[in-house]
Amino acid sequence: MGDYFQTIVDLDATEREAQECGARVLDWLIAEGIVAAERTDCVLGGDGYGHPPGPHFTKAVGDLDPVDLWSNGLHIQTGRTVFDSGQGDVGAATCPLCRTGIRLVDEVWEPIESAWEPFEGRFHDWAEGGEGIVHCPSCAQPSGIDRWSWEDDAYACGHLGFTFWGWAELTSAFTREVGRRLGGHRTVLLAGKL
Ligand SMILES: [Zn+2]
The missing domain is CATH 3.30.310 (TATA-Binding Protein)
Structure with a gap:
């Protein structure tokens, strides 16, 4: 099990x-x-x-x-x-401001490096007491990574x-x-x- x-x-x-x-x-x-x-x-x-x-x-x-x-x-x-569901690669993240879903994997479910760039190190930054600011690739607005939502609640x-x-x-x-x-x-x- x-x-x-x-x-x-x-x-x-x-x-x-x-x-x-x-x-x-x-x-x-x-x-x-x-x-x-x-x-x-x-x-x-x-x-x-x-x-x-x-x-x-x-x-x-x-x-x-x-x-x-x-x-x-x-x-x-x-x-x-x-909190991490430990399920491996996550499919997409959604911006809390413009609600755009940012695709994080390609069609064979491999992580897209460039798509991950805006998120890099942000979880760590937030966990350490920072704001973990992500600039949304779609609307360009800044928001804390704690406000983003993740596909399948990863x-x-x-x-x-x-x-x-x-x-x-x-x-x-x-x-x-x-x-x-x-x-x-x-x-x-x-x-x-x-
Ligand atoms: Zn956005």
Whole structure:
């Protein structure tokens, strides 16, 4: 099965509020029995410790198949992070200002070097506390790389992410509810394999 993960990334939480927002959603997940309160070594990210599924974890996945991997916990990541689905080459990036999709691979799915140029080093810059300014090749306007969106949600920049390791597919109703509990913040769902 591999080490499958899904991360709900909060696109709006600021550095200051990430911790509190994460704690609020965790309290709700525990109260609903979706995850257990005690942390065990059940995840592959971070320090290896996370919250294992609770008695009512199917509320999140709508799937009765029990999760039988050892790495089946929830890890909450706070702090400035470039979340990565680990899926390899990404097809396109979309400018937050003009909504133009910038093609990043050719017809045989090889990365187009010149297309990547405006993005080069920007994730790193943003992760280090910079703005990661990208000048859009289409409209020429500058915007932070954290505002760009990526085909198949390959990347997301944020200060708060909920990573579910080894869970069946999270339902859209569940991810919407998480967004609502985050105070109506925008979220994206990254799905990937290690
Ligand atoms: Zn643009």
